[in-house]
Amino acid sequence: MDLTIGVVPQSSIYDEVLFEMLDHHGVPYRQVDREGEPRKYPIVLISRYSEEAYALALRSCNSESDVLIAEKIVAFDLVLSLLGGGVIDRRDNFDLAVNAEEEKLLSAVRERLFSLKLPLVRKWYWPGSAKACCVLTHDIDWFDYSPFHKQVVKQSANPFRLLRLAFDSLVRKKDYGWNIPETAALEQEYGFKSTFFFQMSYGGKDLLEQSADILKKQSFELALHGAETSYRDPESLRDELALFRKRIGLDPRGLRYHILKFEPPHTWEIEAAAGLEYDATFYFNRFFGFRAGICFPYHPFSQQSRIPILELPTGYMDWTSLHKAQGAREQLETLEKTRRAVEAYHGVLVANFHNTYLNRETFPSVYGTFKGLLETAKREGYWVATARECANWWQLRASAQIDPRLESGEVVCSPSRAGVVVEREDGSSQMIAPSQTA
DSSP states (O other), X not given: OBOOXXXXXXXXXXXXHHHHHHHHTTOOEEEOOSSSOOOOOSOEEEXXXXXXXXXXXXXXXXXXXXXXXXGGTSOHHHXXXXXXXXXXXXXXXXXXXXXXXXXXXXXXXXXXXXXXXXXXXXXOSSGXXXXXXXXXXXXXXXSOOOTTSHHHHHHOOOHHXXXXXXXXXXXXXXXXXXXXXXXXXXXXXXXXXXXXXXXXXXXXXXXXXXXXXXXXXTTOEEEEEXXXXXTTOHHHHHHHHHHHHHHHSSOOOEEEEGGGOOOTTHHHHHHHHXXXXXXXXXXXXXXXXXXXXXXXXXXXXXXXXXXSSEEOOEEEEHHHHHHTTOOHHHHHHHHHHHHHHHHHTTOEEEEEOOGGGOOTTXXXXXXXXXXXHHHHHHHTTOEEEOHHHHHHHHHHHHHOOOOOEEETTEEEOOOOSSOEEEEOXXXXXXXXXXXXXX
């Protein structure tokens, strides 16, 4: 018996939202063919009610109770507004409203299948059956940082500490801002790689090529830290991408804009038109949490359609903690709160730590928080990926066809690189490993 869900297409933006939500949770679905030979599905979904869509849904399943009308389950307009960047809610946001709406849809599908004595079969979220993903990122705003900066002084007013920093800076010419080789080495101790976002123009010290050479040799990702103009100017973005290729020698696959400049949905459309695969900008720099109310990578929306780029939702940034004057304990508590919110939905924790703050002498609390994140990700078995690896996986998973079937009481799936979870009415679940031949 085929366990794939049917969806009646209506050429609507609400269809696109429904597809996005199903993709997030790995629910296998197939669009019902209006013209071809009728086939039966265990349940059929309609995004919004219409007589024509409902009639087609009824012909494609066994009873009225097997037709689910999604608009009666989830708040489509809220989800569309959040994923389109239309909600401006400036606060620490851990509510994850979109995730909560998706959970309602998933629960409705699960309950109906269970009532039919059928399992829910869907793709697991991350490679290796990991409970969550962690994407480590670094914005490279400058290559040097003064130990006399007010943010350094705020970390500790101890005069002996400040004298030592001043001596090392003035006499020993120590650079407290670069820290890129040390950061890369620390991450490699844990077996991790991260993404470094570089600007194309630096005032004063410019170590771009030197930094790029170090990171490329160690297989870290280099991406663009877009200028304050290119978020709304396609020509400016094209110029930056061309300069990136010239100076670094490769094509960046994603970006984060400097000072998180953004104009939704226009900025996403510019990025997609330029051929970029992901953005990691959409975050309020003065507030922690999830600006769009979601902890999954997602396709943003315009008023007409899904935009063909993935947004990786940043949930934590070190500058936010400095702006809020958080101490070491408060930083760790906030990071833990972010992590718990992500784990609840098996999402992605995108964390942004600037190179200028990853120095245990000038910013011991930030350095300690970053190291704590590395230790937690390792201990909890997160899949730690670069931004591009995360985006690539999410796209590959969405396109993977598992074609679940029930044969003699056993679930059988087509070969796929995505792991599969089988949920049954008795509360048990079974993980099916990805196929090595897919």
